[in-house]
Each structure stands twice: as C-alpha cells, then as structure tokens.
Amino acid sequence: MKQQLAHAMVIGIDDKEKAWLPARKKLCLPFNFSKVDHKSGAPSSQTGSCELDEAEVRQLLMDHVGHRYCSVSEPARKGQIVFLENFFAYAGTLETFIEERETVIEKEPYVSGLYAGEGLQYDIWELDVNADSPQMFVEKELRFTLPHTEFVQLCDNCNGQGKIICPSCNGEQRTHCAKCSGIGLIAKQNRSLTRCNACSGKGTVYCDFCDTRAIVPCSTCNGSSMLVARSVAVVKWKTLSVQKASTTSIATDTPAEVLHKATGNQLYNMQAYQCNPAFFPYSNFFSSLSSEVIANRATVPPSARAITERHIISSIPVTRVIMAHQNHLFSFYVTGYDRQIFVWDYPSRFCRGLCCCFEWLNF
Numbered sequence: 001m002k003q004q005l006a007h008a009m010v011i012g013i014d015d016k017e018k019a020w021l022p023a024r025k026k027l028c029l030p031f032n033f034s035k036v037d038h039k040s041g042a043p044s045s046q047t048g049s050c051e052l053d054e055a056e057v058r059q060l061l062m063d064h065v066g067h068r069y070c071s072v073s074e075p076a077r078k079g080q081i082v083f084l085e086n087f088f089a090y091a092g093t094l095e096t097f098i099e100e101r102e103t104v105i106e107k108e109p110y111v112s113g114l115y116a117g118e119g120l121q122y123d124i125w126e127l128d129v130n131a132d133s134p135q136m137f138v139e140k141e142l143r144f145t146l147p148h149t150e151f152v153q154l155c156d157n158c159n160g161q162g163k164i165i166c167p168s169c170n171g172e173q174r175t176h177c178a179k180c181s182g183i184g185l186i187a188k189q190n191r192s193l194t195r196c197n198a199c200s201g202k203g204t205v206y207c208d209f210c211d212t213r214a215i216v217p218c219s220t221c222n223g224s225s226m227l228v229a230r231s232v233a234v235v236k237w238k239t240l241s242v243q244k245a246s247t248t249s250i251a252t253d254t255p256a257e258v259l260h261k262a263t264g265n266q267l268y269n270m271q272a273y274q275c276n277p278a279f280f281p282y283s284n285f286f287s288s289l290s291s292e293v294i295a296n297r298a299t300v301p302p303s304a305r306a307i308t309e310r311h312i313i314s315s316i317p318v319t320r321v322i323m324a325h326q327n328h329l330f331s332f333y334v335t336g337y338d339r340q341i342f343v344w345d346y347p348s349r350f351c352r353g354l355c356c357c358f359e360w361l362n363f
C-alpha cells in the first residue's frame with residue numbers, strides 16, 4: 001500500500017486529497033449504543049459488516065458506470081485504488097411538518113348572466129380542512145374556491161376595451177416576410193439574388209394574425225372587457241428539514257449531499273410538537289450533534305403554522321475511495337445500506353450516444 005500511496009503522490013494529489021491519506025483503515029464500528037438511553041426511539045442494531053473492500057467498491061463503481069465493454073468503463077475497471085476508507089457518518093435531522101395557507105385571486109372571462117357574488121372576505125385560518133389533511137410528514141396541496149367571493153372587474157389586459165393592438169404586427173397590419181427574413185431578396189443555388197415571391201420584394205407581408213385589422217379581441221377576457229375574480233384558498237402541507245452530519249473520519253468535509261438521502265440506521269427517533277435536544281448520558285458527541293440540529297430549526301414562514309416535529313439521529317456507513325487512472329485522480333463515495341454511489345470527477349464522460357456497448361438501446 002505504501003507503494004500505492006507513493007504513486008498517488010507522484011501523480012499529483014492536491015493538498016485536500018493528501019489530508020485523506022493518513023486516515024486509511026479507520027475503524028468501522030459505530031458507537032456502542034448498548035449503553036445509550038434511547039428514550040422513545042427504539043434503536044435498531046447494526047447488522048452485518050458494512051465495510052467494503054477494494055473488489056467490492058470496484059464492482060459497485062463498474063455497475064454504476066455501466067458500459068462495461070467500452071472505454072467509458074475503463075477507469076473503473078483498470079484504475080488503481082490508491083485510497084480506501086470505511087467510516088460512519090452520523091446524521092441528525094429535524095423535520096418540521098407545516099401547514100401553509102394563502103388566498104390567491106383567480107380570474108376568468110365574464111360571461112353575461114353569471115351571478116356575481118358579494119366579494120366576501122374570509123379568515124383563511126378559520127376554514128376547517130381536518131377531513132382533508134394528510135398523514136404526518138406527507139406532502140399535500142389542496143385548492144378550493146371560496147364561496148361568494150366573486151366580483152366583476154374591468155379586464156386589466158385590455159383596460160376594459162375588449163380588444164388589443166395586434167401583437168403580431170404591432171398594429172401596422174404588415175409583418176416581416178418569413179421567407180426572405182424581411183430582406184425582399186432570396187439567394188439562389190448559384191448564389192445570385194432574386195426577388196422574393198412571397199412579399200414581392202417588399203420584405204413585409206399582410207398580417208394573418210389580425211387579418212390586417214391591426215386589432216384583435218383580448219384573449220384574457222375573450223373580448224367581453226370584463227373579468228370575474230374569485231378567491232381560491234390554497235392549503236399546503238410540507239416538511240421543512242435541517243440536517244447536520246458528523247463523521248468518525250478525520251476528514252470532516254464529507255459533502256452534505258452525499259449523506260442527504262442515504263439509508264442509515266435510526267439510533268434515535270422522537271416526534272413531538274416541538275422537539276428538545278436529545279440527551280445521551282454516555283455520549284457527548286451525540287448530545288451536541290442533537291443540540292446543534294435543534295438550534296438550527298427551520299423558520300416557519302408567517303403564512304404557515306408548525307404541526308409537529310420529528311428528530312432523528314442515524315448512522316450511515318460511508319466508504320470513500322480515491323482511484324488513479326492514467327494521470328487522473330478521481331474519487332467517489334459509497335453511502336448507506338443501499339450503497340448509493342456519488343462520483344463527481346470520473347475521468348471518462350458518461351456516454352449518451354452510440355457506443356459499442358449498445359447500452360444506449362435501453363434508454
């Protein structure tokens with residue numbers, strides 16, 4: 001391995017990468033949770049070995065890259081693994097499930113004879129939507145028209161005129177000739193110029209859109225010059241989420257997006273109207289991770305109210321690999337028990353076109 005590391009140095013590892021190198025062969029044991037008071041959150045035990053060896057990470061990368069019979073997969077197949085580290089990341093999340101309500105005005109053309117309401121105003125938070133509310137942490141949007149809120153107003157697109165200046169010819173009754181691009185001349189195959197037949201050399205043609213009337217009916221009010229406006233209640237349930245991660249690796253810069261959707265083991269799970277920081281008597285590490293997450297709780301917008309919160313701490317197995325292929329170094333992460341792969345600087349472009357693998361046939 002020393003040789004491999006030396007090789008990595010020779011082919012030019014930047015300082016950030018060097019920081020990873022001494023950390024090879026970190027322990028792969030999660031914190032011992034048997035002593036931890038988990039309160040309501042039932043911890044699931046860490047099962048099996050999560051540690052990946054060189055053959056396994058190479059196989060995972062090859063599966064991810066695909067194209068195993070062409071040059072696209074060559075760095076994955078033949079690249080040299082110069083660094084491999086298995087470690088655990090601990091992610092603390094605080095999700096805030098909120099209900100947001102707002103009123104929007106919807107407008108449509110006025111049709112004569114349509115009953116116009118009284119323009120009633122509602123306190124939107126007095127509406128009872130309990131029967132339609134979703135399960136906790138399930139997103140949903142509800143829209144419904146508020147009764148008796150309709151009122152008739154002049155169309156704001158045509159200022160109540162019912163018609164507008166033709167947008168195609170700008171009221172000039174003629175538009176640019178598309179055939180000659182308004183030049184009036186057309187180039188023939190022998191490069192000589194000839195008069196455009198479509199516009200008789202004028203460069204403009206009569207406007208089809210308005211039929212040379214220069215004005216057209218307003219499409220917003222269908223020419224009626226009036227609109228019916230009504231209030232529509234929009235109720236949205238959604239989850240705001242904050243996450244903070246710490247790792248057992250000496251490299252603390254594991255990108256957040258790598259851990260964001262990783263499947264980990266839940267070590268703590270608490271749901272309450274407002275979660276407090278979890279206290280782990282045997283682990284300052286977890287207590288402070290929890291405190292940091294709770295302190296960064298998402299801001300509930302003024303148009304919304306919080307319904308409940310869920311605070312989870314989970315452990316995520318992470319494998320970080322640096323590979324060298326020809327004169328390039330590239331790195332990738334394998335995260336979670338479902339082994340998702342994150343590669344940023346893979347040296348060969350993923351092939352989207354015709355290649356000898358014919359894998360593009362599947363797309």
Ligand SMILES: [Zn+2]
Nearest residue numbers: 155158218221
């Ligand atoms: Zn109009």
Ligand SMILES: [Zn+2]
Nearest residue numbers: 166169207210
């Ligand atoms: Zn026109």
Ligand SMILES: [Zn+2]
Nearest residue numbers: 177180196199
């Ligand atoms: Zn023309």
